[in-house]
């Protein structure tokens with residue numbers, strides 16, 4: 001177990017209590033309906049963690065990376081869909097933390113801390129891993145930018161009050177012509193389209209976001225024109241650590257459900273747990289979860305101590321997400337039909353876990369990041 005500072009331990013207790021009271025009772029139902037009640041955001045706001053990374057200067061809790069990882073791990077232990085929904089306020093906040101002016105921070109964090117969702121709007125139908133292919137444009141007109149384009153797969157996009165939108169301010173420069181903007185939901189020309197009907201993390205909202213002649217003041221540009229790619233990559237370095245923490249929470253839950261089952265299930269007159277083939281598989285699962293945990297908290301510590309962590313964050317996401325998918329699969333295998341039916345939590349965990357190796361940079365992209373850091 002990691003030696004967390006006392007403040008982090010208190011946060012862990014708080015999130016565990018939140019999960020018990022607000023997530024456990026609804027997780028299965030929300031998985032079936034795909035509709036997370038809005039009231040959960042209100043209850044989440046009461047914990048003071050609605051925007052964990054919001055700086056103290058704007059009234060936020062300004063949690064360090066270790067504490068943020070603890071929050072994501074514990075929420076994901078309860079339900080990865082809920083963790084994805086409530087965690088959306090982190091990813092969209094990183095670009096503002098990095099490049100935001102005091103006014104931009106006030107606008108962005110003020111909106112989230114009031115009790116709203118924010119969203120990170122980068123992906124497009126023809127621009128997933130290849131961010132350079134983004135076709136949304138932002139054209140400067142006087143002291144405004146006019147944004148046009150369609151984003152897709154935007155987490156909490158249908159419910160967000162504020163977006164960080166990545167758009168091209170100079171097509172001829174490719175990736176280097178990308179810029180990031182703060183865009184409020186109330187602006188004319190913004191609408192949401194298709195709502196994705198997903199295999200897992202059904203508690204989170206994933207939508208198409210359409211921008212048609214959306215005018216924003218020039219002061220909503222984050223950093224300078226052309227800074228978009230750099231901001232996106234830095235935000236994803238932080239975000240990937242959070243996804244790795246989600247994976248650890250998911251894997252821990254699959255393991256716990258499995259252990260509960262094998263202790264209770266009798267096979268040939270003995271608990272299933274007494275079969276060596278089962279207990280050894282569980283030993284492998286425990287070792288994998290523990291290794292993942294070390295990677296997550298080492299990465300968070302590197303970030304908190306201002307050391308380079310980009311490569312480590314890619315390693316943590318790669319290892320932990322594949323570990324969580326494997327642990328969920330093994331838990332289902334050990335539980336047999338009881339892991340496969342919708343009456344046990346493991347079937348939901350198995351579906352939920354699948355997204356972990358896809359969003360915030362697929363694991364193939366991360367293999368590229370890691371290998372290039374060594375081989376170039």
Ligand SMILES: Cc1cc2nc3c(=O)[nH]c(=O)nc-3n(C[C@H](O)[C@H](O)[C@H](O)COP(=O)(O)OP(=O)(O)OC[C@H]3O[C@@H](n4cnc5c(N)ncnc54)[C@H](O)[C@@H]3O)c2cc1C
Pocket residue numbers: 119120121122123127128129130152153154155156198201206355358359360361362363364365368
């Ligand atoms: C539930 C969900 C929530 C999401 N939330 C958000 C969000 O909030 N904001 C947002 O902007 N996006 C979001 N996304 C989008 C997500 O980040 C992208 O799906 C992801 O980046 C991959 O893009 P793609 O699916 O278009 O795959 P593609 O880029 O089309 O890739 C397809 C396959 O090819 C592989 N591949 C592609 N390029 C390479 C390469 N260079 N080297 C090796 N392999 C490669 C990929 O690994 C993948 O296996 C979300 C997606 C989902 C499913």
